[in-house]
Each structure stands twice: as C-alpha cells, then as structure tokens.
Amino acid sequence: MGRSLIVLLGPPGSGKGTHGRRWAEEHGCLYVATGDLLREAIRHGTALGVQAQTYVARGELVPDEVMAQLIEEMLQKADRCVVLDGYPRTLVQAATLEGLAHRLGWQVAMVLLLDVGEQELIERLSARRVCPNCQAIYNLLSAPPRQDERCDVCGAALVQRDDDRPEVVLHRLAVYREQTQPVADYYARRGMLVTVNASGTPEEVYARLRQVTAR
Numbered sequence: 001m002g003r004s005l006i007v008l009l010g011p012p013g014s015g016k017g018t019h020g021r022r023w024a025e026e027h028g029c030l031y032v033a034t035g036d037l038l039r040e041a042i043r044h045g046t047a048l049g050v051q052a053q054t055y056v057a058r059g060e061l062v063p064d065e066v067m068a069q070l071i072e073e074m075l076q077k078a079d080r081c082v083v084l085d086g087y088p089r090t091l092v093q094a095a096t097l098e099g100l101a102h103r104l105g106w107q108v109a110m111v112l113l114l115d116v117g118e119q120e121l122i123e124r125l126s127a128r129r130v131c132p133n134c135q136a137i138y139n140l141l142s143a144p145p146r147q148d149e150r151c152d153v154c155g156a157a158l159v160q161r162d163d164d165r166p167e168v169v170l171h172r173l174a175v176y177r178e179q180t181q182p183v184a185d186y187y188a189r190r191g192m193l194v195t196v197n198a199s200g201t202p203e204e205v206y207a208r209l210r211q212v213t214a215r
C-alpha cells in the first residue's frame, strides 16, 4: 500500500476520527486528520494556528491555500500509506490533492463516504468528549471513558470541542452540505466513491467499513 491515500469523507460527527484511526492502525497506515492538525496548531499558537483560529471557532473552512500548504508538507514527509480524514473539503482542494499526488508520487486508492442523517449527527456531537492530549474520541452516550471524563489512554481530563456548541454544529453541517457534498459527488462521478452506512453502533459501522475495504 506504499504511497497510497485513503480519503475519508463524511459530515461532522459521522465517525471519521473514530473509525479512521482504528482502520489506519490495523492496516499499518498513518492517520492524518486535518482538524486535529489545526487544533494542535491553534493550541500551540503557531503561525498556522493564528491563521486558522477564527475559521475553526466559527465552523468555517480554513482557506484552501493554507490547507494546500499543510497537505503538501504532510505528503512530502509521510513514509507509508495515509488515511486522510478531513481533506479534501472543497472542489478546489480535490483538484489540489490530485495535482500534489501526481507530482509527489501518491495515488488516491479509495474514497470512503460515511453516511449518517443529520439528527443523529447532532445527537452524537452534543455528547462528544475528546482528549486534548492524545486526541482519543469519546461519547458520553455511546463510547464513555472508563473513569469519569478522563482519557482511558493517557489519563488527561477530557474536554468538549469549542466547535461542538449547538449553534456552531448547525453551521458546520450547512458548510458540509454546501462545500463538501460536491466533493463526494465529484468522486462518485469518477467511480471512486464507496459509501458506507455509518449509522448504528460503532462496532456495526466498523464491521461495514472493514467489509467494503477488504474487497
């Protein structure tokens, strides 16, 4: 699977992080989530973080040029297959990825769309907690930590993401519909899109994901 990319598409809360990380570990790939990279940059106050901060807080997309630079650096450094969660999110980004992949010798091996209805997404996001230290993902309803609001992996106190406030969640869903749904359509037209029903329990969803990627 050398220089191959597995692209994960899906609305906020569809399980890209939950399943992407697990799939990458099981297949010996790197897991790269643009949202995690941006949040980390914001926390550390880097130049990227300063550029991205207001967009992320409002649930808007960070400008395409900023994201292009981030992805280019990642593709230059990565030394094995990559599960890419959160990029591309606009048609411009899809074109950028194609150009960079071609130039740097990568191939988009699969594009997976996690499909879930909006009501379920809103419920999931309102109960999500994340580890600010190791990025593990929890849910107070469907995937609670063993010990009250502490990370099972590293013990840090869990937090709620700033952009999981209800008004920001609704905006993120609208941004997805307007800007990212066309990316799914673009890959579908090219016969590259595999849609996975991502409602149901996390175990059920992961089993479906495994099945479609085993083909």
Ligand code: AP5
Binding pocket: 010, 011, 012, 013, 014, 015, 016, 017, 018, 019, 034, 035, 036, 038, 055, 056, 057, 059, 060, 061, 062, 063, 067, 085, 086, 087, 088, 089, 093, 124, 125, 127, 128, 129, 137, 138, 139, 140, 142, 143, 163, 172, 198, 199, 200, 201, 202, 203, 205
């Ligand atoms: P990003 O971090 O990518 O956020 P997102 O796309 O909105 O997706 P989420 O992380 O909210 O959801 P997820 O699909 O990972 O779901 P999860 O597994 O956590 O992006 C954040 C921001 O960064 C953007 O708004 C933008 O500002 C910026 N950004 C990032 N990439 C960009 C780009 N390319 N261009 C421009 N800007 C960019 O699961 C959600 C919850 O549900 C969890 O609590 C989980 O435990 C639970 N859960 C998961 N599966 C199930 C299940 N089957 N049943 C019940 N609960 C479940």
Ligand code: MG
Binding pocket: 016, 017, 018, 033, 035
């Ligand atoms: Mg995520």
